[in-house]
Amino acid sequence: MSWTVGELARLAGVTVRTLHHYDRIGLVQPSDRTASGYRSYGVRDLDRLQQVLVYRELGFPLEEVATLLDDPDADPVAHLRRQLRLLRERVERTRAMVAAVEKEMEARQMGISLTPEERFEVFGSHDPARYDAEAEERWGDTEAWSQSRRRTAAMSKEDWLRVTAEGADLERRFAAALGSGVPADSATAMDLAEEHRQQISRNFYDCPPEVHAGLGRMYVDDERFTAHYERIAPGLARYVSSAVQANAGRRSG
């Protein structure tokens, strides 16, 4: 079975010019030519083109795609696995953007304006060629994340108002505790942390102590979260983080 450029182009949803280009740069070359010089693509070439198109869709520069596919140490299944992971990350990222736009709409309709950080939050980690495991570790807890997005998307304006008010109130009480010198590992602070955990479980996603501890680490590791707390009171990010960790220790131990 073999295909001409035009056939393959139609099949793959690209233009003939694109295939010419890929031939020229050596990315996808027809495994044969007819006597009259026509390109003749075989099954292997289809394989290759498909891989290329997935990587391209994911935003990889063509040269990098070439080095990836020409790596003799990488078996085909490894590519598929990586593509799968990247695609799933993309689904999450796009869902986060959906949530951001929804939030923006809510805000407009309520006459509230979001902070600049919130508004660009979703663009922050936009690095298409980031194929190492960083994102996976950070947002590895993907089920919780999407669950949260689903729930918040389903909230009414009143729900949303209530939830944010609840959160803001708790943050103020955290800040007050910090201000009056209550240690982060005191029972008082841990109680606030526990309340925090339950708020999350109720309003966003199921949040057992271990997950909560992970969140706590993120408050100091991820600058976006740090910034959020530091805007309320200096040192609050670390304070909340410590309280959450202490509480998680108390809960699980």
Add this chain to the structure above:
Amino acid sequence: MSWTVGELARLAGVTVRTLHHYDRIGLVQPSDRTASGYRSYGVRDLDRLQQVLVYRELGFPLEEVATLLDDPDADPVAHLRRQLRLLRERVERTRAMVAAVEKEMEARQMGISLTPEERFEVFGSHDPARYDAEAEERWGDTEAWSQSRRRTAAMSKEDWLRVTAEGADLERRFAAALGSGVPADSATAMDLAEEHRQQISRNFYDCPPEVHAGLGRMYVDDERFTAHYERIAPGLARYVSSAVQANAGRRSG
């Protein structure tokens, strides 16, 4: 509140050069300049940049973004609504790609090779700037679509084998009926169509007669499906389509 280029760049996750570029082409211009010529971006400019970035992410050329955003008839909420729709389409599209890669992996592990049409299926409708309602009409039945994807993704190898075998068998019987001159609106052909409908409902997604009729239309309207049936037997696409329609008429009338 105002920001310098560098600050805004960091905030929005783009480079300074990008902001320079957007200034030059008039896409996002700082609403002010300092005495020494420094760009000074205001809140309105952030608004604008955010909109631009969403549209850019969706694959719109910048010039088109400019005309969209400068259209005095389009209120901000309209933009948000459109962006929401496009983003959701994108989630579905990416999910379809995930499903395609999963399918490809299954196939490899089973030593089966997919048909070229199947392999490039997902790239077919890749037209990022297609913001009219075409895709919406065509795949408007999005719930069913994603439901199907979810189910097939959850299938075991045996399930999948069984399902495809079932489908292939039914297609062969359709082809046989066509070959022996059985009319598409005969009871025999309609029975096959009904079996087809129930197969879909059982294996993929809930498929009431109206949805099935829509599918039938697609078999002749959408060249990808047409090609699928024509590969089995010439005229089969139209034949199946007619039988499905006839059956839908019988069921609902």
Add this chain to the structure above:
DNA sequence: CTTGACCCTGACGCAACGTCAGGCTGTGTG
């Protein structure tokens, strides 16, 4: 044997920036 659809190879064009180069500005430090 011609006509129309399809193929070939240049070659130029374009969008959306990346990447210097050369020079001014603003500010914390010794």
Add this chain to the structure above:
DNA sequence: CACACAGCCTGACGTTGCGTCAGGGTCAAG
């Protein structure tokens, strides 16, 4: 108060990934 260093400015050229002719050969159908 000088000065170092980060940040800003405006050209201007380079790059990627094709789109779009131009000029000419190929092939199947009628």
